[in-house]
Amino acid sequence: MQAPTLVNVGVVSVGAGASRLRRLWLLVMVGVLLFTILRPVASALATGAPLSHDDTSGLLDTSDPCLPNDPYDLETLREVISSDPPPSAPVFINRFLSVQYVATGALIEDPADEPIDPVPDDPGETDPVERPADTVPVQDAVLHVFNTATRHEFAISMHRTMLEEIHRCRIEAGLTSATEGLDDPSAREDLRRIFLPLIQTMASQASGAESGSVQAAARSNGIDTRVIRTPTTAWPWRTISHFSNNCTGTLIGPRHLITAAHCINRRGTNNWFTFTVSPGRDGNNLPYGSSTISPNPAPGQTAWYFTHPQWRNPATTNARQWDWGLIVIPDRLGDQTGWMGYVALPAIILKANNQYNRGYPACGGMRPDVPVNCQPRRLYGDTANCYPGTFRFQGPDGWNRIFNHACDTSGGHSGSPIYQYFFDNSLGKLVPVVDAVHVASECDGGGNSPVCGVFDFYPSVARRTTPGDLTVISWLREVFP
Secondary structure: HHHHHHHHHHOOOHHHHHHHHHHHHHHHHHHHHOOOOOOHHHHHHHHHHOOOOOOOOOOOOOOOOOOOEEEEHHHHHHHHHHHOOOOOOOOEEEEEEEEEEEEEEEOOOOOOOOOOOOOOOOOOOOOOOOOOOOOOOOEEEEEEEEEOOOOOOEEEEEEEHHHHHHHHHHOOOHHHHHOOOOHHHHHHHOOOHHOOOHHHHHHHHHHHOOOOOOOOOOHHHOOOOOOEEOOOOOOOHHHEEEOOOEEEEOOOOOOOEEHHHHHHEOOOEEEEEOOEEEOEEOOOEEEEEEEEOOOOOOOOOOOOOEEEEHHEEEEEEEEHOOOOEEEEOOOOOOHHHHEEOOOOOOOHHHOOOOOOOEEOOOOOOOOOOOOOOOOOOOEEEEEEOEEEEEEEEEOOOOOOOEEEOOOOOOOOOOOOOOEEEEEEEOOOOEEEEEEHHHEOOOOOOOOOOOEOOOOOOEEEEEEEEEHHHHHHHHHHHHHOO
16 A cells, blocks of 8 residues: 555655655654653553563662661650540650640541632742751641541640751651652653653544643643653652542652642541552552552551641631641552652742652543543643742741642642752762642632633642751651651
8 A cells, every 4th residue: 555655756746745754754753752662561561560660779778767776755656646545635755745635537538629728818929038948947846647547636746856856867867868869850851841742642643532632721821731741660750649539649758658738638627538549550550559548447557647737727727838748658669669858948949940740630520620631540740840939928937838830730639749859969869859749729710710821820839848847757757667
C-alpha cells in the first residue's frame, strides 16, 4: 500500500512535499520518544513484572531515632496515646512533654471535601520580608493525634528545648533531607513539557476524544495546562501517593506522609477518614503496593493522624492557614520508594526557585475544573511553574502560613506537594524538598465559587511548612521510627 504514495511524491508541489517531510520527521521523532519512554512500561505490563526503579545506590543513612537512649521518654508517650481506656487526667511525662485526652472519634469512609472558606479580606503581600528559618526561635507547640485503633484523640504539649534538640540532631544527621538526588532535575520536571502535551493529544485521538481540547473552565488564566506524568516509578514522583478518599499525600519518611488536614479529618467534627495510600500509583497499577488505614485495624496496623489544634477547633476562622497534617501509616512503603525532604524557605527563595506540583485529580462529578478526558488515579502535573503570588496570615514568627500559586489543580490535588530542588552536600546532588501542600482553590467553579478566568493568575492555595512545622515533623519522625 505504500508504493503508490511513494511514486506520487514526485508529482506533488514542492510546498506540499516539504510539509509531508516535516510531518514524517515529526512522527519519527515522536515514535522514538514514545519508544524510549514507554518501552519499559509496556514490557513490564506484558510480563507482569514490576516497573523498573531508578538507581537507589548511595542513599543516605536514614536510621531512626536520632537521639540515643530515649532522653525524652518517647516510648512512654507512645504507651499513653495507645491506652484504652484513655487517661482521665492530664499525664505529665516529664517537664518537656505532657498529654491530655480530648475526645473519642469515628472513622468514616466518605470522600474528603475541601472545606468552604471565605476569601479573606486581606489581599496579602507579594514580597514579604521573612527571616531565614534557622534564625527563627523555636517555640513550644501543641499537636493533636488521633489513634485509629482506639479512636481516641489526644493533645500533646511539647517544650521548645525538646523540639530544638531533636530537630538539630536530625539536621546534622541528614535526616531532614530526601533519600535520593538528581544531577539534573530539569530533565525530569521541565524538558518533558515539550513532548507531553503532544503525547496526550495523540493519546486522545487514539481513544476517540476530541482533538486538542482544553479545559476552558479550569485553573490559572482559565486554561488547564496539566499533563499526565509517567512513569510514576521515576524519582521523585514515586513518593507522591494516591489516597482513595480523593486526596494526595507525599512520603517524607518510611511511613510518614504530609498532606492537607481536610484529607484526614472533617473539620469541626470528630469524624476521621479511612482510606488506602498507594505511592506511585498509575491507574490500576500499584508498583509499590499500598497501605490501608482500616476502621478495624489488626494488631500492629494502627495508623496515626496529626493535626493542628486550630484546625480541630470548629470556631476557627480562615481555617486554611491550619490545613496541613501528618500521617503515620502501618506499612513502611517508603523503604521501597524513598522519600522527599522537608524544608521551610522564606518567600524570597520560594519565588526565586522553580516550584512543582504533582497530584491525583478526582475524575468524574460535576466540577468543571477536572482535566479534560480525565483518567482516574493517574498522576497529573502542570507544565508551568507553581510561581507564588501573594502571601497571607502572618504568624508571630513573621512567616506567612498561606500563599497563592499559579499551578493548575482540582479536587483530588488536595494534600499534594509543592516542592522544589535543593542542593544536598551529603549526596552532592539536587534533592526534592516539600515546602508546602496544596489545600484549596479560589475559582474552581464549585458551589458559589466562580470559574477561573484569564486574569486569575494565582487561583490555587498552598499551606506552607513554617519553621515551627519543621521541628514538629522532626519530632514526629523521632516518636515513630
